[in-house]
Amino acid sequence: MISAEAYEDARLLWDYHRMHHAPRVSSVVIGLGSHDLGVADVAAHLYHQGLAPVLVFTGATSPTTRMRMPRGEAVHYRERALELGVPDEAILVEPRATNTGENIEFSRQVLADAGVAVSSVLLVSKPYEERRSYAMMRKLWPTVDVISASTHMKLHEYVETIGDASMVIDMIVGALQRVLVFPGRNLAIPQDVPQEVVEAYERLARQGFTSRLMPVAEKT
Incomplete structure (x- = not known):
């Protein structure tokens, strides 16, 4: 109790962890892998609002997600977004990252390989990861403008x-x-x-x- x-x-x-950023039009939505499918829900919502033309879902598995998401966090996120009406061609999957630093590094590479020019990112995480994820993006990918987003709860x-x-x-x-x-x-x-x-x-x-x-x- x-x-x-x-x-x-x-x-x-x-x-404190919530950043209270107002979402705005960006180059891409990046959904950070976790146990929470709500991240994919928010990413899909932002896409349907017309705030970004492409989504990247990033994440392998962790001890927390191995049972919940056996095919990998990014794969389960993609499946959820497809269920919510996001077209397959708008989704990129990064299935290797096992921590937030790798989420950022590997997503950046996936976008570069796909020829997507990135000047701004809508970064979707669990609500209590907004501030940390934002701070890491600002350090590890300093050339892009970053807006944090999560489910409003x-x-x-x-x-x-x-x-x-x-x-x-x-x-x-x-x-x-x-x-x-x-x-x-x-x-x-x-x-x-x-x-x-x-x-x-x-x-x-x-x-x-x-x-x-x-x-x-x-x-x-």
Whole structure:
């Protein structure tokens, strides 16, 4: 049972992770692989709004997604987008990436190989990955304009769709650690993190929401 105090701390982190960017016309939508098919839903919605002519879905599998998406995250995302009416010719699949750095690097190569000129990206992620993904894109692909996007949900609504509050909070805590650590590893631009957010993160870690925290030696 998750305490009301822990849930409030998670909400603070959730709100911080959201970038609140307004989507606008871009060269491409890139959907970052994960366990959450909502990423594909948002990407398809942006396509149908006419905000980009092509989608890239990127991601292999991870311990979290191996059972849920046995054919690979990008492949399952593509299948979902096709179900939602996105034409096959508008979708590129990048099936090898196993972390966000590779998502960015390999998607960039897939687009180059396809002859797609990219000056701007609508970057779709899980809601609590918006800020980290944005910071990494700004560092690793600095020549493009980046807009973060995700499903519009409050924390409690998102937990209901996933069905596992502890896993979601673990993920939120892990995402915050990466916002703090990755600039020092030359993987992301620095972000201003309010002290109240840092304190909430530390309280959640002390309470055991740590399954997504990186070991000190891990770099991706």
